Amino acid sequence: MRSAAVGHQCVECVNAGARTVQAPRTQFGGVARTGAPILTYSLIAVNVLMFVLELAAGSLKAELTLWPPGIAAHDEYYRLVTSMFLHYGAMHLLFNMWALYVVGPPLEQWLGRLRFGALYALSGLGGAVLVYLLSPLNSATAGASGAIFGLFGAIFVVARKLNLDVRSIAAVVVINLVFTFVGPMLGTGAISWQGHVGGLVTGAGIAAAFVYAPRAHRTAVQAGVAVGVLVVFLALIAWRTNNLLYLLGVG
Numbered sequence: 001m002r003s004a005a006v007g008h009q010c011v012e013c014v015n016a017g018a019r020t021v022q023a024p025r026t027q028f029g030g031v032a033r034t035g036a037p038i039l040t041y042s043l044i045a046v047n048v049l050m051f052v053l054e055l056a057a058g059s060l061k062a063e064l065t066l067w068p069p070g071i072a073a074h075d076e077y078y079r080l081v082t083s084m085f086l087h088y089g090a091m092h093l094l095f096n097m098w099a100l101y102v103v104g105p106p107l108e109q110w111l112g113r114l115r116f117g118a119l120y121a122l123s124g125l126g127g128a129v130l131v132y133l134l135s136p137l138n139s140a141t142a143g144a145s146g147a148i149f150g151l152f153g154a155i156f157v158v159a160r161k162l163n164l165d166v167r168s169i170a171a172v173v174v175i176n177l178v179f180t181f182v183g184p185m186l187g188t189g190a191i192s193w194q195g196h197v198g199g200l201v202t203g204a205g206i207a208a209a210f211v212y213a214p215r216a217h218r219t220a221v222q223a224g225v226a227v228g229v230l231v232v233f234l235a236l237i238a239w240r241t242n243n244l245l246y247l248l249g250v251g
Contacts, residue, residue, distance in 0.1 A: 030112015123150020
């Protein structure tokens with residue numbers, strides 16, 4: 001027996017009652033959680049771990065970066081995902097992880113872990129797909145920047161929906177976009193504008209679907225848009241692969 005406000009209840013009754021209590025939801029349909037932003041911290045940990053492995057195994061970067069011929073000619077489609085967790089140097093990693101540390105927690109709290117995870121993954125993939133479509137054939141691209149720019153676009157959209165002041169967010173997005181295109185001219189090294197723009201557009205679009213979905217069909221609309229975007233990406237990847245195989249004279 002367990003003490004209750006109305007006397008005592010058996011353990012089975014308490015457990016049965018607990019199963020009927022629905023978890024609190026966020027404003028946009030996700031499961032509301034208190035405490036640390038576990039998914040954000042987990043993503044940071046994975047990126048840091050991959051960087052350590054890069055330093056320990058010099059060949060790892062060559063095997064996992066987004067290299068178009070490897071994807072098209074050798075069916076190494078995993079490169080579209082693994083490249084999101086690799087970085088060219090400590091400063092590249094630190095900048096991206098600092099941005100994730102700042103932007104990730106509020107988005108994870110507002111959207112819930114599942115929707116935040118889908119947003120991050122699709123943003124990163126959106127950046128990778130645009131790189132695959134438009135980058136030079138012999139380029140090798142890596143970095144979480146596509147996913148990070150997706151979070152930049154998403155936090156702007158979500159903050160506007162919540163009637164928050166978005167001027168500072170807009171300034172951050174504009175400054176980063178300017179740096180994306182101007183940085184290489186100033187000697188900062190190559191920057192993948194395709195990854196940044198692809199991630200930004202994807203993140204803003206996914207976030208808009210998440211926060212503006214009608215309440216009556218919110219979950220269905222959110223899931224439908226996420227799956228639809230993934231299908232479009234897969235179709236673009238298949239098209240680009242066929243195009244590259246033709247250019248490479250393979251098949």
